[in-house]
Amino acid sequence: MPWGRHKNEPPFPFLVDDITREAFGSAGLRGLATNLWPHECQTCGREFVGARPAVHVEVRESGGTATLHHADCHPAGWDELATTSGRESSSTATLSTISCALLLPTVGEQTGVESWRPFLLVNPGLEQVAVVKDDGHWRVATVDYYAQFGLNTGGEVLRLGDGIPNAIASLDDRGTITVMLGDLRAGFAAECEPEVVDRIRELGGIVLVLGSVLRPDHDTLDLVHEFADAIQARQVAGGWVPLG
Ligand SMILES: [Zn+2]
Structure with missing residues (x-):
């Protein structure tokens, strides 16, 4: 699945x-x-x-x-933990991030026109999530975390045309796309197939989508439906990132 x-x-x-x-x-x-x-x-x-x-x-x-x-x-x-605690982890482990770049069909909200857009899908941390207390109970807060840096959250639609503040993408000769989020001081990268590279160049950027519910290492068309579900359930955050 x-x-x-x-x-x-x-x-x-x-x-x-x-x-x-x-x-x-x-x-x-x-x-x-x-x-x-x-x-x-x-x-x-x-x-x-x-x-x-x-x-x-x-x-x-x-x-x-x-x-x-x-x-x-x-x-x-x-x-x-005490609020002032500067406790350092002694862990030897690192958080696993997975990402993939692919083309997905999108529909223009005003025009209804369907087009294929390049996406960089990222799960920023497989084994760790941010949590918050909300209405008396705790819950996963990955999307809230990224929303505070200006990424759009889902719902009926994910507005992909809105740029992410201070985000810039670069594409190297080997087809590796790298997206830097300036406000977050974080970067994400993935290798692109040639058709993805072409579309990134053609449109001048890529849509970045982040979510801890995503497991974007499955090479399958089912992705599209699962991704749509994640958008409607507000489990992803994203936006447009222009090539620098
Ligand atoms: Zn262990």
Whole structure:
């Protein structure tokens, strides 16, 4: 299944402690299940094999992170950190980012005209998501995080024509597209097939879409439908990035 799992599929894919279970509630837990991907343990950096990964939540006031670990490396748990804490992680692991560049059909909101546009789809962190407290419960906040840097969020449509502030794309001779988000001080890159390169050059840019619900390493047309679902569920954020 391209983007994810069935949301109500039992059993819950991760180990969580009682505080996390209560803090997130059933909707919040479903969000964790569909936005965290057990690629590498965020304590030891090794892959997950077999046993269910454990969720470690670290929060400061109304925001924090949820990460995946081998239960032996870090048990499922909930930690409240002091706001002033400058605690450094001793982890040897790195967060896995995956991205792919492809052409997807889009429809002009005013004109109704269909055209193929180049997209850079990115999951910025497989094993870690931002979380926030909202109406008494905690939930995954990947999209909220990127929205504050001027990316558009979904809903009925994802407005792809609006540029992302201070974002610039570059394309090298080997067909690697790199998008830099100046306000976020982050960059994302992917290799492009020749037809994607041509379309990027023709239009003078690319649509960047970020979401932790995305698993954009599946080479399949099902992508289109799953991606449309993610837009309607406001699980992605994106916008236009011009070539520099
Ligand atoms: Zn581990």
